[in-house]
Amino acid sequence: MRFLFFIQILFFLFTTTSANAQIFGDSSLVKVSGIIVDSDSITPIPFVNIINNRTNKGTISDTNGFFRISILKTDTILFSSLSFEKKPFHLSDTTAASCFFKIIMNNKNYKLAVVNVYALSKQSQFRYDFVHINLPEHLYIKGREIYVPGIPNYDGPRNPNASPIGSPVSFFYSKFSKREKSIRKLNKLLKQDSINYIINSKYNEKIVYELTGLKGNELIEFIKFCDFDNHYLLKNTEYDIYTKIIQKHKNFKSRKTLPKKQ
Incomplete structure (x- = not known):
C-alpha cells in the first residue's frame, strides 16, 4: 500500500510539473x-x-x-x-x-490556357446565355435560381437583407479595431519587459539597416537625423516606427542630393 501511495505522489508531482512547464514555459x-x-x-x-x-x-x-x-x-x-x-x-x-x-x-509565373473572348451585341443576349449556361453536374444545385445583379427585367430571387461587401462601416470597424488591438498589445509589452528592452526590440541599427540599406557612418548619421526620443519609441507601435523610418529616409536622401549653395 505504501508503495502504491508513493507511486501516486510521484505521478501527481510529474503531471503538476508538466502543466507548469506548459503554462510558464513561454520563455x-x-x-x-x-x-x-x-x-x-x-x-x-x-x-x-x-x-x-x-x-x-x-x-x-x-x-x-x-x-x-x-x-x-x-x-x-x-x-x-x-x-x-x-x-x-x-x-x-x-x-x-x-x-x-x-x-x-520570388515572383511566380503562371501558365494559363488560351482564353477565347467573344463580344455580345446586346445585354439581353448576355443575360440569356449566362442564365442558361451548362454547368458541370457536380456544380449544379437543383431548384436554385440564378440572380444576375445589375441586369434589368429579371425576376429571380433577391435577398433584401444582404449586406454590401466592403461597406464604410466594416472598413472603419476593421481599421480602428486593429488600432485598439495594437495599443493593448503595446501596454502588455510595457508590463512584461523593461523599457530598454522594448526600445531596443523596436528600434536599433540592424532594423534601420534592413529598412534603408545604409551602413557605417551614413547609418549613424541617419539615426542622428531621425532623432527619435524614448517617449516616441515607447508610445508608438513597430508599424508606426518603421513607417516613420521610411519617410525619414526619403527626406534624408533628398537632403543629401540637394545642390550646395556657392
Whole structure:
C-alpha cells in the first residue's frame, strides 16, 4: 500500500510539473518581426499569409509588408502569397528572444490556357446565355435560381437583407479595431519587459539597416537625423516606427542630393 501511495505522489508531482512547464514555459518563444519584399523590385508585399506549420495558425503582413509573430525556435513558418513562390523560414540556434528579418519572396509565373473572348451585341443576349449556361453536374444545385445583379427585367430571387461587401462601416470597424488591438498589445509589452528592452526590440541599427540599406557612418548619421526620443519609441507601435523610418529616409536622401549653395 505504501508503495502504491508513493507511486501516486510521484505521478501527481510529474503531471503538476508538466502543466507548469506548459503554462510558464513561454520563455522559449521568440518574437519574430520583419518586412516582406519583392525580390525584383525590393518593394513591400502586403497581405502575405504567414503560417506556423506546427500550430497551423499565423498572421498576415500589413499594407507596408510588416509582420510580427511569436514562435518557438524549433518552429517553421511558411510565407505564401498569390503570384509569389512559397518561402519556408526557420530560426537558427543563436537567434535572440526578439529579432527582425527581411524576407525576400520570388515572383511566380503562371501558365494559363488560351482564353477565347467573344463580344455580345446586346445585354439581353448576355443575360440569356449566362442564365442558361451548362454547368458541370457536380456544380449544379437543383431548384436554385440564378440572380444576375445589375441586369434589368429579371425576376429571380433577391435577398433584401444582404449586406454590401466592403461597406464604410466594416472598413472603419476593421481599421480602428486593429488600432485598439495594437495599443493593448503595446501596454502588455510595457508590463512584461523593461523599457530598454522594448526600445531596443523596436528600434536599433540592424532594423534601420534592413529598412534603408545604409551602413557605417551614413547609418549613424541617419539615426542622428531621425532623432527619435524614448517617449516616441515607447508610445508608438513597430508599424508606426518603421513607417516613420521610411519617410525619414526619403527626406534624408533628398537632403543629401540637394545642390550646395556657392
